[in-house]
Amino acid sequence: MISLLNRHHGAKPFGAYERMLALRYMRARKHRFLPSAIAGLSVTGITVGVMALIVVMAVMNGMRVELMSKIIGGNGHFFLQPIDTPMTDYKEVAAQLEKIPGVKRAIPMVESPAGISSPTQQTGALVRGVSGDDLKRLPGMAGNVRQGTLENFDSAVGIAIGQRMADNLGVRVGDTVSILTAKGAQTPFGVTPRMKAYPVKAIFQFGLSDFDQLFVYLPLEEAQAFFNKPGEVSVIQGFVDDPAHMDEVRMKIEQTIERPNILTDWRQRNKGFFDVLKVESDAIFLILSIIVAVASLLIVQGLVLLVKDKTREIAILRTMGASRGAVLRIFILTGVAIGLVGVTLGVAIGVPLALHLDDVRQFLNRAFSLNLFPAQYYFGLSQLPTVVEKKEVVGVALLTLGLSFVATIYPAWRAARLDPVEALRNE
Template sequence: MTQFTSFFSRRGGEAEGSPSVGADSAGAPPFGAYERMLALRYLRSRHSRWLPSAIAGLSITGIAVGVMALIVVMSVMNGMRDEMISKLIGVNGHIFVQPIDTPLTDYRALTDQLQKVPGVTLAFPMVENAAGISSPQQQTGALVRGVAESDLKRLPGINGNVKQGTLEHFDDDVGVVLGQRMAEVLGVQVGDKVSILTARGAQTPFGVTPRLKAYPVKAIFQSGLFDFDQLIVFLPLAEAQAFFDRPNDVNIIEGFVAHPDKVDDVRAEIVQQIARPIMLTDWRQRYRSFFDVLKVESDAIFLILAIIVAVASLLIVQGLILLVKDKGRDIAILRTMGATRGSILRIFILTGLAIGAVGALLGTALGVPLALRLEDIRSFVNRVFDLNLFPADIYHLSQLPSSLDPHEVIGVAVMTLCLSFLATLYPAWRAARLDPVEALRHE
């Protein structure tokens, strides 16, 4: 306290006729030099000017951990959403045209019309049916899609993702293209044969009989979407039409657009240009429930982690209350020397804000690089400790995605500062209300 006494003495006695300490303090601008000096002094340890006190250190650590966790988890949730959208609409299309009243026997003309719509980058007819698929080792369910070779090569989820075999002569050499996960389940490789079974076979006097046919595995792909790699089987379009008794029609036409977020504009053009009765849906309608669940999870996790930051901010309340109690004598002396209640209030507000700011900066400095290198860290931990963090069969992705949003990082930092400010109000008010006579009476 001696240094503060000399500080006020120098200010009060600089020259004859100068204003008193009380007047000088009252007339000083908010958050002046001596208020900042005292606030920083209360943050430092008594044994080292470069280390924070134990109370401040705990508060800073709690806030930093909360901010870091919030940045990392929100980045993962953003990455999962972006990855899911890119994979789903990369292999499943953006718009879907299905027939109403009459079968799509005019699918070739309708496909040509779709490809001429502004904004549509790719449209192709497809036969899609559920079926069973088996090998000598195993059997499972599949979604069989009949697609022409030229269209299959242009699919974003397939183009460049073939790991074994080739798509060349797909139409001529009648065979199947499997996802890597399905190939692992069935225990097959390129060249092995699999059998496809459908309950909708030939019509006989005894009813409809199942149809079973063996095909060689021509290629194996890995789209990066676990469910897709485990479910989808591609057949040549003509072969799928024959196998599922659709010799002259298809049951769906898929289309890709240049800007999936602006699919409404394309839909309006399609409705205007196509007179045939069709049922038109887009990727948002098909996967609405999935992305709604993902958004609810993201909001819930944000709320939970925000509560963690709020709990960490309560450490500021506790720490400042203890600090006010510990510095009661100093506060009383400052008041008797002319420091106003507003000045004392600002000192402790500055102390709490400094704790929140340092915690937010430290949490951001740790959380941003961690979010950017999360997949590398996961791979390293799995390799060193022989673990399986983020298994693909549960999270439906082969890698741990992370997408850092600068606006969210700034929002988390601002939220932390606001919570820190609110946490300082009560302890600072208690310090400002401290009666100097009562405080010094017990010394």
């Protein structure tokens, strides 16, 4: 030790002896491989804070991705609606859209609100007229038909409804329901309502309760006749390869489609919902960051107590030639080391826990007869979705290390300002 101190003036800052002393101050006196009680509490607090941040942010990311895939999977990525003139050229427009790089499919639809009723119940619906081939191409429909079939959908002149709507109406495949629209036949006395009965040919389940109790699919030609839109559609619903890069595709669509139209995308139609989700995510991140900040305050308290406990050792170091800067760096290293250990443990526990959180949920449900995360209250999601993003994990780690560094400044400054003569006199 003396030889190291004798040579410390030629050594670089944060050199070997400074690191050695910093690690010694972290350890318990009687157990060299165990941390002191103060350091242990600080490490535990930081570990829990980092772990909680990673897990909760992974759940929020998973919810956002899962809900986005369900919402825009059943409702389209962009919507092209005609203005000035009816869209009777929808086949040509759809073919042009599908040739645009980045556009996967374009599906012409007749879309109109209507009433739907069974012998016992009635409710509102959004009726969509679509060809049988296009209906099978809907991402939300593929693999989600729970009863019946979509085969011969055009010729069968039946309808497909959501599982939630079927339950509300009390109908199954083969039962008959009636669709009512206020915009029916034109007579000398004005427009009269129109009602027609249709058999239920298929029941689907998107997994999003709002969609499962709202959408009704009708063959395109039948919808055109029912809603007085012969040879035309009201909207073309499109899907792209990457909804996150919608601006690039929108620019290409605007350059390609020359007919007058209104172009909207999933961000505009669902702006309120995803804005609320982002606000919730940011608020939870801020709240959980407070846990990390509180753990950092433990570092402040711990180092202050450590300085008081090591007053004699600090005075001896100063009398042996250690500079104030060296003492400052020793205690900064101690605090940062505590933060680094806490971050490492938090990431090591938090990331695997986030990746297998649904397995943990299922285990707790079985072991304690619980019902954590019931699907009926969470948009029909049968699993707890989690998505761990590397940049967020890195951000949490850097934030925690930064707070740990800031927390060490005051105690380290107090240690560096210690007068060795006064310290030894008071011992």
